[in-house]
Amino acid sequence: MISVDPASPLGPAEQIRGQLEALIRSGALAADERLPTVRQLAVDLRVAAGTVARAYKELEEAGLVRAARAAGTRVNPGHDDGAAFAPASDLVRAARRRGLTLAEAQALVAAAWVGDDAETRPRAERPVHRFPAPGPDAG
Amino acid sequence: MISVDPASPLGPAEQIRGQLEALIRSGALAADERLPTVRQLAVDLRVAAGTVARAYKELEEAGLVRAARAAGTRVNPGHDDGAAFAPASDLVRAARRRGLTLAEAQALVAAAWVGDDAETRPRAERPVHRFPAPGPDAG
DNA sequence: CACGTTGTGTCGACCGTTTGACACAAGGGT
DNA sequence: ACCCTTGTGTCAAACGGTCGACACAACGTG
DSSP states (O other): EEEOOOSSSSSHHHHHHHHHHHHHHSSSSSSTTTTOOOOHHHHHHOOHHHHHHHHHHHHHHHHHHEEEETTEEESSSSSSOHHHHHHHHHHHHHHHHHOHHHHHHHHHHHHHHHHHTTTTSSSSSEEEEEEOOOOTTOO | OOOTTTTSSSSHHHHHOOOOOOHHHHHHSOTBBBBBOOOHHHHTOOOHHHHHHHHHHHHHHHTTTEEETEEEEOOSOOOOHHHHHHHHHHHHHHHHHHOOHHHHHHHHHHHHHHHTTTSOOOOOOOOOEEOOOOTTTOO
């Protein structure tokens, strides 16, 4: 099931791409399973065909699907991350208990990510803001 | 630590808002702690002040922070979801083991979310695409 | 081979966001 | 009371994404 939320900060193309990726990684879309055609999905979601085409293109560049001219777009094997799906379900349950929204739960993931990442991977040389060390003497 | 990724599908304001939310929910920014000035953060991240102001405004409307004219913007108490942060860390570890990116891990959360949600909450009447039931005979 | 299907690319137009600069409002420090 | 700090709001202009329609390319079917 795919839908486009007009209130999302993400554009239609990115929403479609992300939802398809989620379906593939969760195993809801099995390997070799066929995705709807660009035009069909565009009609269903009330978006332009080019928008769906962009989503498909990015999925193909990511290696998640393969696209052939008249054969349609199909899921590539090796992307069913069912193992990592279990921890994701745990997080969803915990988030639901606290009344968090999906976006808030994803924000938690982002927080845990940088907390585990900033020390290992040196961030690209992008403009950053660093907080003054709160220190143990804070307060 | 906050940074803005030009390659992200999210706009600068949304990125800043999301990262601040993550810092607050993870407890990296404690209650009553002061956020950087709108202008200061704008300079650090090389974005317009109005962009940071928009992020702060949305954070305040969400109740995560309080803004006073000359006292700056401070974190509101009661948003340190440290409990739910542990499952998020588990997910991050699992995702890292599989070589997933942050966006991919978040896609897994989205997949788990709808999987647990679609059956309980009737989605708003938005245009949707439904996949033909794969059935047990699929393959 | 002929035809329909499907993915891909292009084009001008529209709309939301960001930008950069500025003025204003309101609290803090002295 | 004065002035600096800080958040808020406005404005025109530039930018990017989407739209909607169309033409094209390649594959499958017959």
